[in-house]
Amino acid sequence: MTQPPLKLPDTAPTSHALPDGRLSAPSAERNAAPIFERLADYVPDRGMVLELASGTGQHIAALAGMYPDVVWQPSDASGERMDSITAWRAHRGADNLRDPVLLDASKPWPDFPDLRLVYLVNLFHLIPQDDAEAVIRGAAGALAAGGHFFIYGPFRTDGTFRSEGDAKFHASLNAQNPLIGYKDLEWIEAELCSAGLSLVAVH
Numbered sequence: 001m002t003q004p005p006l007k008l009p010d011t012a013p014t015s016h017a018l019p020d021g022r023l024s025a026p027s028a029e030r031n032a033a034p035i036f037e038r039l040a041d042y043v044p045d046r047g048m049v050l051e052l053a054s055g056t057g058q059h060i061a062a063l064a065g066m067y068p069d070v071v072w073q074p075s076d077a078s079g080e081r082m083d084s085i086t087a088w089r090a091h092r093g094a095d096n097l098r099d100p101v102l103l104d105a106s107k108p109w110p111d112f113p114d115l116r117l118v119y120l121v122n123l124f125h126l127i128p129q130d131d132a133e134a135v136i137r138g139a140a141g142a143l144a145a146g147g148h149f150f151i152y153g154p155f156r157t158d159g160t161f162r163s164e165g166d167a168k169f170h171a172s173l174n175a176q177n178p179l180i181g182y183k184d185l186e187w188i189e190a191e192l193c194s195a196g197l198s199l200v201a202v203h
Contacts, residue, residue, distance in 0.1 A: 015056055021087035023056040027122075032059060035121060035152050036066070038203055042148040043067050044116035050075060050142075052105045052120040052135070057085030059121065064097035071096050073112060075103035106131035109138045118143060119150035124188075125170070128179035133191050140195035149197060156182045 015023040036059075043049065046069060051060045054074035064072040074085045074097070085100040103109070105120075106127065118139040124132045139149045154166055161167040161182065170182045189199045 015084075018087075020091060021083055022058075022091060023081075023084040023087075024058060025056050028056055028058045031121070031152075032062065035059065036063065038152075039063070039119060039150055042117055042119075042150055044070060044147075046070065047114040047116035047144065048073055048112055049117040049119070050112055050115055052103070052118065052139075053077065053123045054085050054100060055081060055121075057081070057088035057100070060085075061088035061092045061094070061097060064094040065092055068094070068096055070116075071098065071114075073098045074100040075105075076100060077102070077104040105138050106134040109142050112142055115142050115144055116147045117150065118147070119152070121152045122154075124151065124153050124155075125173060125182050126180055128177075129183065129187075132183060136188075136191045136197070137195045140192075140197050148200070149192070151188070154182055155185045155188065157185050159184060 015025040017023055043063075048071040049063075049067075050073045051063075052075055054060055054076045057074055060072050060074045064070075072094075074089075076082070076085065079102055082100050082102065089097050089099065101110075120135070123135070127135075136149070143149065154162075154169070156162075156166075156170075161170065166182065173181045185202065192199055
């Protein structure tokens, strides 16, 4: 039986549309600086970087301008996001930013040559555990030797939430779909190791 494509719940604040077709999400604006600060330690000197679930395209467009010697490949499982990502690409005018590709990362991946870094932002709590496991295995299989997989998002530790707000958000996700919600860091580390990756750092 063929599984349906990965579909995320509608939990993010509404993006606002700009005249040129770009979508701008307040959450992407807020978390860009801390993400970029940590990601800087893993951006390669050359090769390709793949962003999973690019969403509006804001983050990868900015990163392509910051690191012109690297090829930046945006992707998303939603065809509705392609226009916004393409508009951000045109707005930045960065030659090293590729056209977006439609990619459900929980399914088999196409070949990405010289892939040195895969990163995702706020995805794992929005998908079932089986899909998250498939994403990890997809990244492990696609990365070149010595590459990195960078994951940003909210997690639990041994089933314990970091705040009351996290617990409430998890409950709201669970109410929409009992298969989704926060994952334990211990589970993530075990899956990384099982896929042939090792945990470098947790921030």
